[in-house]
Amino acid sequence: MKLRSKAAALLLLALAALLLALLSLRAGRAEPPALPARPASAPQRHPAPVPARWPGPGALPGASPGVRRRRPPRPRPRAGRRGAARLEKLARRPGEPRSFQAVLPPELWIHLAVVACGNRLEETLVMLKSAVLFSHRKIQFHIFTEDSLKPEFDKQLRQWPDSYTKKFEHRIYPITFSVGNPQEWKKLFKPCAAQRLFLPNSMIPTGLAWEDMLYPLYQKYKNAITWGDQDLLNIIFYFNPECLYVFPCQWNYRPDHCMYGSNCREAEHEGVSVLHGNRGVYHDDKQPTFRALYEAIRDFPFQDNLFQSMYYPLQLKFLETVHTLCGRIPQVFLKQIEKTMKRAYEKHVIIHVGPNQMH
Numbered sequence: 001m002k003l004r005s006k007a008a009a010l011l012l013l014a015l016a017a018l019l020l021a022l023l024s025l026r027a028g029r030a031e032p033p034a035l036p037a038r039p040a041s042a043p044q045r046h047p048a049p050v051p052a053r054w055p056g057p058g059a060l061p062g063a064s065p066g067v068r069r070r071r072p073p074r075p076r077p078r079a080g081r082r083g084a085a086r087l088e089k090l091a092r093r094p095g096e097p098r099s100f101q102a103v104l105p106p107e108l109w110i111h112l113a114v115v116a117c118g119n120r121l122e123e124t125l126v127m128l129k130s131a132v133l134f135s136h137r138k139i140q141f142h143i144f145t146e147d148s149l150k151p152e153f154d155k156q157l158r159q160w161p162d163s164y165t166k167k168f169e170h171r172i173y174p175i176t177f178s179v180g181n182p183q184e185w186k187k188l189f190k191p192c193a194a195q196r197l198f199l200p201n202s203m204i205p206t207g208l209a210w211e212d213m214l215y216p217l218y219q220k221y222k223n224a225i226t227w228g229d230q231d232l233l234n235i236i237f238y239f240n241p242e243c244l245y246v247f248p249c250q251w252n253y254r255p256d257h258c259m260y261g262s263n264c265r266e267a268e269h270e271g272v273s274v275l276h277g278n279r280g281v282y283h284d285d286k287q288p289t290f291r292a293l294y295e296a297i298r299d300f301p302f303q304d305n306l307f308q309s310m311y312y313p314l315q316l317k318f319l320e321t322v323h324t325l326c327g328r329i330p331q332v333f334l335k336q337i338e339k340t341m342k343r344a345y346e347k348h349v350i351i352h353v354g355p356n357q358m359h
Contacts, residue, residue: 110135113142113199117175117192121149123282125156126298132164133297133306134340141170144195161302179215189228197229208236208243252276255287258326271335289326292317293333306344311337 112131116124124143131139143153150172157170175192177185185194197214217235225231237244249257249264253272257264281287282294292314300310314334321327 110137110139112139115144115192115195116149117146121152130297132167134336136343139168141168143170144173144175146175164302179211194229197232208240254278255281258329261325262329267332272332287326288321289333306341
């Protein structure tokens with residue numbers, strides 16, 4: 001009896017030992033032993049470069065679909081370069097003026113659409129001339145005009161010197177109105193002014209369905225509008241404010257910005273980019289500063305020196321306009337000419353200084 005009890009006890013101990021061995025083996029497979037720590041002086045291995053595209057979601061080339069690659073951590077920019085990173089995105093906050101030189105690549109042409117009818121041939125040519133003189137990008141002119149003015153536009157533009165004609169191309173379009181009564185549109189405000197409401201869709205990148213909106217809005221508000229096409233534009237963008245970009249005041253500088261006192265600080269700092277000759281100020285004596293600048297551009301010989309034939313005479317002319325409030329801030333009208341002269345100097349006058357000549 002004692003022998004059997006002793007044998008049974010030994011059997012139980014053997015089974016318990018076997019069970020412990022199995023449990024230890026299973027635990028060892030689930031949790032491998034930790035690797036020894038890498039010495040501080042040991043070289044670190046860098047991961048292989050990541051391919052641009054994957055054969056399947058989460059799969060490495062040549063691996064089974066169940067193998068997934070951990071995404072490498074995205075490097076964070078240093079604190080001192082946050083401003084540069086934001087500029088590279090070309091983003092702007094609401095209300096901030098957009099820098100066109102930052103947004104537009106150098107090879108992209110400027111497209112300028114103009115409408116001219118009646119006696120506006122000279123004014124339009126002077127405007128196009130100023131764009132060629134003061135712009136450092138190539139320009140595509142889109143001229144919408146009456147049939148009687150087309151030959152003169154083409155003749156005048158082709159007579160400009162080659163050094164300037166290579167900076168632009170021009171296309172001439174007829175005056176057309178796709179909806180409504182053409183004669184009624186022509187008399188809306190000034191002759192052919194309503195043509196600006198019917199520019200091709202390719203020239204209006206806002207995505208607005210102009211033709212679907214214009215005529216119904218005109219029929220609804222025609223007895224209440226005063227400024228014709230401008231009032232219709234105001235109505236359209238009242239209902240579509242997200243499609244409107246408001247230019248800074250130096251891009252639409254009018255006599256109102258100086259005739260009651262200077263109220264366009266941007267123009268004082270950067271100069272006028274677009275001068276608006278409303279109220280006939282290019283042709284009367286109400287604002288002699290505006291008229292002096294218009295005549296200086298109109299009479300400027302293309303091949304002459306910009307300083308001698310425009311900048312210096314304008315300074316003398318402006319001395320005669322100091323009795324007006326607009327004439328007391330001549331820098332507003334001269335800064336763009338100064339910038340153009342500086343660009344021309346930097347382009348054509350190159351100074352090489354060798355290392356042995358520096359002191």
